[in-house]
Amino acid sequence: MMTMLGGEPFLLVSKQEQQNYPLYIRSVPSDSELKFHYTVHTSLDVVEEKVSAVGKVIVDQRELYLGLLYPTEDYKVYGYVTNSKVKFVIVVDSSNTSLRDNEIRSMFRKLHNSFTDVMCNPFYNPGDPIQSKVFDSMVSSMMVQTC
Amino acid sequence: MSRQSNRTTESKKMNSELFTLTYGALVTQLCKDYENDEEVNKQLDKMGYNIGVRLIEDFLARSSVGRCHDFRETADVIAKVAFKMYLGITPSVTNWSPAGDEFSLILENNPLVDFVELPDNHSNLVYSNILCGVLRGALEMVQMAVDVRFAQDTLRGDNVTEIRMKFVKRIEENLPAGDE
Numbered sequence: 001m002m003t004m005l006g007g008e009p010f011l012l013v014s015k016q017e018q019q020n021y022p023l024y025i026r027s028v029p030s031d032s033e034l035k036f037h038y039t040v041h042t043s044l045d046v047v048e049e050k051v052s053a054v055g056k057v058i059v060d061q062r063e064l065y066l067g068l069l070y071p072t073e074d075y076k077v078y079g080y081v082t083n084s085k086v087k088f089v090i091v092v093d094s095s096n097t098s099l100r101d102n103e104i105r106s107m108f109r110k111l112h113n114s115f116t117d118v119m120c121n122p123f124y125n126p127g128d129p130i131q132s133k134v135f136d137s138m139v140s141s142m143m144v145q146t147c
Numbered sequence: 148m149s150r151q152s153n154r155t156t157e158s159k160k161m162n163s164e165l166f167t168l169t170y171g172a173l174v175t176q177l178c179k180d181y182e183n184d185e186e187v188n189k190q191l192d193k194m195g196y197n198i199g200v201r202l203i204e205d206f207l208a209r210s211s212v213g214r215c216h217d218f219r220e221t222a223d224v225i226a227k228v229a230f231k232m233y234l235g236i237t238p239s240v241t242n243w244s245p246a247g248d249e250f251s252l253i254l255e256n257n258p259l260v261d262f263v264e265l266p267d268n269h270s271n272l273v274y275s276n277i278l279c280g281v282l283r284g285a286l287e288m289v290q291m292a293v294d295v296r297f298a299q300d301t302l303r304g305d306n307v308t309e310i311r312m313k314f315v316k317r318i319e320e321n322l323p324a325g326d327e
Contacts, residue, residue: 120164120262122171123269132264 023086024130026139040089043069043077047087050079064112065105080108086115107142114138167261174274184271191273195280196287203285206232218314219243221291222250225282234258238310251298254308265302273297278310290318 027036046069066079071094080088088111092099118124118132177187206212210228215221222240231237236258242251259275273279279295286293292315299305 117262120168120171121264122168122175122262123264123266131266134264 022129023127024135024139026136026143027091028143036091039072039075039077039091043079043089043091044087046070046077047079047081047089051081065108067101078104078108080112082112082115088112088115110138110142163258163261167258167263170259170277171263174272178269178272184269184273188271188273188276191276192280192283195277195282196284197280198277199281199284199286200288202233202281203288206285207289218248218250218291221286222252222312226252229285242309242311244313248314250312252310252312254310257301257308260302260308263302273300274302275300275308282310282312287318292316292318 022037022040025037025040047066050066050069064080064082066081069077069079069089071077074094075091076094078090078092080090082088088108090104090107092104114135115130118130118135119126121132124130124132174187174191177190178184181187181190206229210224210232212224212228215224226238226240230252236254236256238252238254240250241253243249257275259278263274265272265274276297279297282295283293294313294315296311297309298311299307299309301308
């Protein structure tokens, strides 16, 4: 799972339905990371719910973007699930109005593309935490843009 | 003889991800099988050599390139015909030594290393070393002993990938080709 926090964007990618362990977590500022761990893990339940709902009402199967998972007082949490059940979560400050649905959607697409590149690196073992510098810099640039 | 009909000058297309991932799988497996990077580099070179000594026949049959008169011509053929044919890229030939026996192939992008990021514990690995072996093997079959090595590599943070080739000697005819 993967997360990002924006305003402070925070991202996290996770793998597998049963064991949601984080593949990548990033937040700005980094000191609030623990809090977002909590937020993100909570959001995974909502992801689960949405995914199983999608299965029932056969919606467009290729729509990976789950939209706003839930708003809290301070943050908005967005989710995205690939067909291989890797979950991407982005948390943004609710006061941040520059990020609309469309922007979030394109951020997820960019993340997904970068994630695909990471997976294609022969030295990366699927399931390991992501340590790629390229991925890091992509995420950083995305966070800078949104701040 | 039936294969003869397949030997055309136009190249068949191959999915580049499949190619890159195949090579990646090969290198990472070697890294698992051998203790250190030097050994992996050696194995890659050896594999490349074995490819090269075969590939040269295919190359000569398909490209209808004649005998080269000097090393400069060889360099041009390698860069403009061979690399184009097999990897779909055209490296530039530069940095000739004054004596004209050494040059560099500059690869702007190397199809072998798409997606690849070298982990820190493989700092000595020359990921694309197979290319050196291929060049060495191929040229050996046309009576040229060359020394090939990577001088720069984008995987190590350089801007371009540079393969340095040095002419060593002409191999006298009728020597049995060494099979490694």
